[in-house]
Amino acid sequence: MNRPEFESNYEEAESTIRERMLERVSDEWRKNPGDFIYDAIAAAPLEVKQLQIELDQVLKNSFAQYAEGKYLDAKLAEVGLTRKEATSNIRSLSITAVAGVVIEEDHNLTQVVLDDGGNPLEYYVEDTVTFVEEGEKEVTIICKTDGTTGNLAAGADFMLQPSIPGVKTIVDNGTTVLGTDTETDEQAWQRYFFKVNNPDTGGNINDYVRWSTEVSGVGKARTIPIWNGPGTVKVVLADTNGQPANSTIVADTQEYLDPGSNGLGEGKAPAGAKVTVNSGTALDIDVTANVTYENGADPAVSVASFKDQLDEYLYKIVFTDDAVSYAKIGATLVTTEGVSTYTNLTINGGIEDISPGEEEIAVRGAVDI
Numbered sequence: 001m002n003r004p005e006f007e008s009n010y011e012e013a014e015s016t017i018r019e020r021m022l023e024r025v026s027d028e029w030r031k032n033p034g035d036f037i038y039d040a041i042a043a044a045p046l047e048v049k050q051l052q053i054e055l056d057q058v059l060k061n062s063f064a065q066y067a068e069g070k071y072l073d074a075k076l077a078e079v080g081l082t083r084k085e086a087t088s089n090i091r092s093l094s095i096t097a098v099a100g101v102v103i104e105e106d107h108n109l110t111q112v113v114l115d116d117g118g119n120p121l122e123y124y125v126e127d128t129v130t131f132v133e134e135g136e137k138e139v140t141i142i143c144k145t146d147g148t149t150g151n152l153a154a155g156a157d158f159m160l161q162p163s164i165p166g167v168k169t170i171v172d173n174g175t176t177v178l179g180t181d182t183e184t185d186e187q188a189w190q191r192y193f194f195k196v197n198n199p200d201t202g203g204n205i206n207d208y209v210r211w212s213t214e215v216s217g218v219g220k221a222r223t224i225p226i227w228n229g230p231g232t233v234k235v236v237l238a239d240t241n242g243q244p245a246n247s248t249i250v251a252d253t254q255e256y257l258d259p260g261s262n263g264l265g266e267g268k269a270p271a272g273a274k275v276t277v278n279s280g281t282a283l284d285i286d287v288t289a290n291v292t293y294e295n296g297a298d299p300a301v302s303v304a305s306f307k308d309q310l311d312e313y314l315y316k317i318v319f320t321d322d323a324v325s326y327a328k329i330g331a332t333l334v335t336t337e338g339v340s341t342y343t344n345l346t347i348n349g350g351i352e353d354i355s356p357g358e359e360e361i362a363v364r365g366a367v368d369i
Contacts (some may be wrong), residue, residue, distance in 0.1 A: 003189050006066040009059055010193065012054040013280050017045035045170060048276040051067055053301075053317030068185050075189060079195055083188050087152030087216055089179035091123075091249075093158060094171040101131040101166040108161040113152060114334050115145050123150075123158070150179045177248045180217060180240050187219075188238075203270040208235050208257070211268040212277075215256050217249040222280075222319040224358060231263060233275045238360045242315030244361055245279040253277045283356045284365030285314065285324055289333060289345040291369050303369050306336045323353040324362045331367075 019255050021041050022031045028274070029037045061071035075085055076308055105128045111121040112318055122272030131137065139157070143150030145312035154174025160167060188279035205223035212235055219240035227234040230318040237245035237253060258267045260273035265355075287310065317324065330345050348354055350367075356362050 001190075001193060003065055003186060006056075006060045006333050007336055008056050008192040010055045012052060012331070014045045014047065014049055017048050018042075019174045021045065028153040031034055039258075054331075062343070064189060064196075067111065067189075072192075076192055079192060081188075081191060081195060081214075084180070084216060086146035086182040086184040087177075087180045088146050089148075089152070089175055090126075091141055091143075091152075093139045093141055094169075095129070095139050095167060096136045096169040096171075097131045097134070097164075098168070099131055099133045101164060103129045103160070103164060104149055105168075107164075109158045110142055110161050111156055111158055113149075116151055121145060121150060121152075121162075138173075140176070146179065147181045148179050151175060160223035165193055169266065176246070178217065178239065178241075178246065203273060208269070208275075211257060212237060212253050214252045215249065216246065216261045218253060220318040220320075221366075222358070225320060228276070231272055231274055233269065233273050235275060235277045236280045236319070237277065237288060238280050238318045238361050242318050242361065242364060244282050247279075248256040250277050280361035280362045281357075282319075283360040284348075285310075285362050286365040287329060287333075287346070288349075288350050291333070291342045292340045293338055294340045299338070299369075302336055302338035304368065305338075306333055306369065307364060307367055309336065310367070312362050312367070314364060318361055323355045326351060326353050 001026045003118065018041065021044060022038070025037050029035075031037050045239075055069070060066040061068065064075035067069050067075050076082060093109075097103075103125055105125055109123045109125070110121065113121050115121055122144045125143060126140040129137050132311060152172075152175070153271065154172060156172045156356070158170050158172060160170070166254050191210070194206070194213075195210055198204075198210065201207060205225060208223040209221045212218050217239055218237055219242060219280055220238040221238045224234040224236065226232060235257065237250060237251065239245045239249060254261065254277040256267055257277060258264075258269045258273065260266075261276050263269075263272055263274035265273075267275075269275045291299075291302075293302060310329065312356050313328060313332060326345075329347060330342070333339060333342055333345065345351070354362065
């Protein structure tokens with residue numbers, strides 16, 4: 001369910017306020033523009049309107065479905081929730097160096113990609129690494145900038161700052177833990193809405209979904225009860241981007257729900273429930289179509305916009321809808337800015353809805369437009 005739009009209860013047009021004020025002045029006075037009475041009240045309507053806007057803000061932030069920022073945080077706290085903060089990208093490097101080289105904990109590395117401030121991204125070494133003999137070691141580094149900015153593709157170029165004599169090569173193996181942005185108002189409210197509409201019962205299927213999404217990095221979850229006999233529960237995860245969750249997120253969620261999958265009640269899950277946490281598996285959704293563009297449209301911009309909208313749609317239906325809708329994707333394509341019409345639309349080579357399996361997550365595959 002999407003958050004409803006707030007409709008103003010108090011705000012009026014400046015002209016409406018001014019006319020009402022002038023009506024309260026005796027007709028014995030001239031009240032046309034330029035007259036004393038008119039000019040005397042000219043500034044008041046703007047102030048009244050500003051007060052009305054502020055009254056609307058007070059009303060708006062009194063309800064979780066409309067509240068924003070710190071006011072939504074206060075509504076979350078009322079039901080025992082907190083907004084998920086941004087997390088840092090963590091990645092692995094393979095560093096080759098001669099004997100005797102020591103890379104200290106917190107030693108800096110830089111990357112040529114710029115952060116929001118226009119500065120090179122900086123990372124730091126998690127633990128001290130000592131090369132007793134010449135060779136290669138795995139080194140874990142953490143981005144100093146929280147959020148998705150640090151989620152670079154594998155193979156990025158890193159430089160030690162300052163450089164260390166004896167280091168021969170640095171190879172980026174890629175991300176081990178994705179960085180996440182601070183939870184948006186929409187995402188936070190979705191968790192609020194789910195919790196208040198599915199109060200804690202001590203272990204029904206909705207409880208497992210809610211508990212799982214309390215873990216950093218988890219965006220969506222599905223509960224599969226009695227999957228391996230009585231007393232067993234499987235929880236399938238997607239990350240905050242609607243992609244299969246990585247091993248770290250899975251491990252963190254397992255620890256949070258039922259450490260060791262022993263059913264001892266040492267986590268959120270009740271005693272007797274042996275919980276197994278898995279990542280969902282990706283089901284690529286390939287889209288092909290012939291498109292006619294509007295005059296002056298940039299096809300590259302239109303295709304990029306369609307991909308973004310497709311990602312949003314697929315994220316929305318993770319673990320909630322039974323099928324990826326052929327009609328919905330067609331409607332998304334034809335309403336994409338710059339697109340006039342299309343023909344020969346196919347999804348995974350056909351013209352029918354695609355039904356993901358119980359543990360599958362529909363993700364954008366190849367888009368050929």
